[in-house]
Amino acid sequence: VSVLSGSESIGKVPACTRVQHRAAERFPHDDGSLLAARRSLASWDSTRGLNGSLKENRIESGMHGVTLKIVTLLEEPFVMVAENILGQPKRYKGFSIDVLDALAKILGFKYDIYQVGDGKYGSALPNGTWNGMMGELIGKRADLAISAITITPERESVVDFSKRYMDYSVGILMRKSEEKINIFSLLAPFDLAVWACIAAAIPVVGIMIFLLRRIQAVRCQNSAGGHPPPSVSTSLQSAIWIVYGAFVQQGSDSILGSVALRIVMGSWWLFTLIVCSSYTANLAAYLTVSRMDNAVRSFQDLSKQVDLVYGTVRDSAVYEYFRAKGTNPLEQDSTFAELWKTINKNNGFENSVSGPIRRDQEGRNKLYASSVKRESYAFLWDMAVVEYAALTDDDCTLTVAGSSMSTRGYGMALQHGSPYRDLFSQKILELQEKGDLDILKQKATPTPSRRDGRCTSTASPGVFCILAAGLLLALLVAALETWWNSNRCRREQPKEVTTDNSSGQGPGLSLLTQNRAMAATTGPPAPPRPRSRPRPPGPPVLPRDATATLYFMDPAGADASPDLVELQYTQL
Numbered sequence: 001v002s003v004l005s006g007s008e009s010i011g012k013v014p015a016c017t018r019v020q021h022r023a024a025e026r027f028p029h030d031d032g033s034l035l036a037a038r039r040s041l042a043s044w045d046s047t048r049g050l051n052g053s054l055k056e057n058r059i060e061s062g063m064h065g066v067t068l069k070i071v072t073l074l075e076e077p078f079v080m081v082a083e084n085i086l087g088q089p090k091r092y093k094g095f096s097i098d099v100l101d102a103l104a105k106i107l108g109f110k111y112d113i114y115q116v117g118d119g120k121y122g123s124a125l126p127n128g129t130w131n132g133m134m135g136e137l138i139g140k141r142a143d144l145a146i147s148a149i150t151i152t153p154e155r156e157s158v159v160d161f162s163k164r165y166m167d168y169s170v171g172i173l174m175r176k177s178e179e180k181i182n183i184f185s186l187l188a189p190f191d192l193a194v195w196a197c198i199a200a201a202i203p204v205v206g207i208m209i210f211l212l213r214r215i216q217a218v219r220c221q222n223s224a225g226g227h228p229p230p231s232v233s234t235s236l237q238s239a240i241w242i243v244y245g246a247f248v249q250q251g252s253d254s255i256l257g258s259v260a261l262r263i264v265m266g267s268w269w270l271f272t273l274i275v276c277s278s279y280t281a282n283l284a285a286y287l288t289v290s291r292m293d294n295a296v297r298s299f300q301d302l303s304k305q306v307d308l309v310y311g312t313v314r315d316s317a318v319y320e321y322f323r324a325k326g327t328n329p330l331e332q333d334s335t336f337a338e339l340w341k342t343i344n345k346n347n348g349f350e351n352s353v354s355g356p357i358r359r360d361q362e363g364r365n366k367l368y369a370s371s372v373k374r375e376s377y378a379f380l381w382d383m384a385v386v387e388y389a390a391l392t393d394d395d396c397t398l399t400v401a402g403s404s405m406s407t408r409g410y411g412m413a414l415q416h417g418s419p420y421r422d423l424f425s426q427k428i429l430e431l432q433e434k435g436d437l438d439i440l441k442q443k444a445t446p447t448p449s450r451r452d453g454r455c456t457s458t459a460s461p462g463v464f465c466i467l468a469a470g471l472l473l474a475l476l477v478a479a480l481e482t483w484w485n486s487n488r489c490r491r492e493q494p495k496e497v498t499t500d501n502s503s504g505q506g507p508g509l510s511l512l513t514q515n516r517a518m519a520a521t522t523g524p525p526a527p528p529r530p531r532s533r534p535r536p537p538g539p540p541v542l543p544r545d546a547t548a549t550l551y552f553m554d555p556a557g558a559d560a561s562p563d564l565v566e567l568q569y570t571q572l
Contacts, residue, residue: 164409189282
């Protein structure tokens with residue numbers, strides 16, 4: 001057998017079923033440096049024969065003129081079918097395809113891609129052979145395999161892997177808990193006692209402002225000769241309205257005169273600021289927690305609950321991951337042991353994803369979604385895949401939980417002893433260092449903001465209910481005010497007053513006064529002006545000894561409903 005420093009023959013070893021030839025075994029007196037740098041070139045067993053090459057071929061430059069035969073498997077968002085033109089070869093897209101295209105552009109190679117026949121990644125069979133994409137590489141039918149291929153020790157023993165181009169972790173895909181619509185969810189940030197205290201504080205502060213303004217009005221009336229300033233309102237409802245406007249941060253157009261009023265309103269404004277800030281913070285926290293209201297958030301929660309059934313795809317990398325963790329005697333945490341008991345129930349057939357895994361993209365998506373949405377089931381699979389399934393769910397009913405810690409990664413699988421492995425690994429590290437891999441990942445993954453807009457919130461009905469209640473109350477109050485004012489005007493409408501001239505100097509005078517038509521006048525009328533000059537408008541002039549009833553508004557009640565005051569007016 002040809003090795004790096006010469007040749008060596010392998011004799012017959014009947015009792016040995018597998019022989020690995022290492023170049024480092026030629027140096028028994030090595031100090032350890034060569035032994036640490038050794039690399040497996042090939043493997044041989046009685047079933048498959050020689051796997052690999054005993055000649056270490058390395059390609060240091062580009063791959064111009066090389067055409068690779070690549071096998072793949074559809075798995076969103078790694079490999080997906082693009083829109084194809086009739087009669088043209090199938091085109092693919094996705095994160096793994098973008099990475100492959102970037103490497104092809106840098107190294108200068110071309111490739112022909114096809115889908116694996118059995119729709120599997122690859123696992124060892126009882127007879128020692130491998131199925132799926134691993135079997136395609138071992139059988140020399142493909143030069144490279146690309147998809148969501150996890151780098152595992154079992155696979156790395158029969159094929160070569162490039163450096164990881166994406167971290168790997170296991171996620172839990174499950175259905176969201178049913179949202180209970182509560183129209184009073186807007187009141188959740190505060191307790192009922194707090195809302196009661198706030199509701200009681202508004203009229204209490206309004207009454208205090210009313211009393212202080214009444215005192216201010218009396219003091220101004222005494223100092224102004226019996227006429228209060230028009231800017232001072234003394235009605236109770238206006239004071240309560242000012243307090244409510246300050247509470248909802250709408251301000252007030254009132255003028256604060258005294259220092260006591262300023263102290264009361266300043267204290268109320270500070271109280272309003274603290275209450276509104278606390279309400280906003282508590283409401284944001286409440287809505288965030290309500291969206292994350294799920295009993296299962298980690299593998300520990302999944303192992304402790306009994307209502308949710310969970311499983312994965314049998315004989316997959318995830319299945320082997322939980323088998324290795326659950327059967328490891330050195331594992332101190334019993335979480336994975338409990339998970340493995342449920343996953344491996346009935347030899348893994350009871351809780352695994354049932355049904356044939358079709359090779360088309362739509363079939364795999366429907367299989368994942370239907371497995372989770374039926375009854376109460378949680379699907380354990382690659383985190384990147386289940387996150388994409390949750391983000392692209394049309395019903396917005398799927399959620400993802402699990403740990404983001406990564407101990408493995410996704411890589412490109414090549415034939416054992418492939419001369420392209422080191423070159424692919426080097427270029428992948430360069431793409432990772434420049435940040436190109438992150439850009440390609442963002443391109444293939446949908447943004448969560450686009451999907452969040454379609455999801456509804458339980459706080460929305462409460463806002464519209466408050467608005468609808470306010471509109472209905474306004475219509476009811478408007479109808480009552482219209483009915484009340486019409487009856488009041490009909491009841492208080494003045495009658496026509498007729499006065500006769502006792503001295504016989506002229507016919508009788510009829511005077512019909514209207515509500516809110518003229519102001520009260522207590523003094524004698526102004527003397528008549530010469531006819532040559534126009535007479536300015538003034539109070540009505542009645543014949544001597546004529547009496548009429550006039551109505552006018554009370555200035556003190558300008559902010560309230562105006563009261564009609566009756567006054568006997570006599571022309572002397």
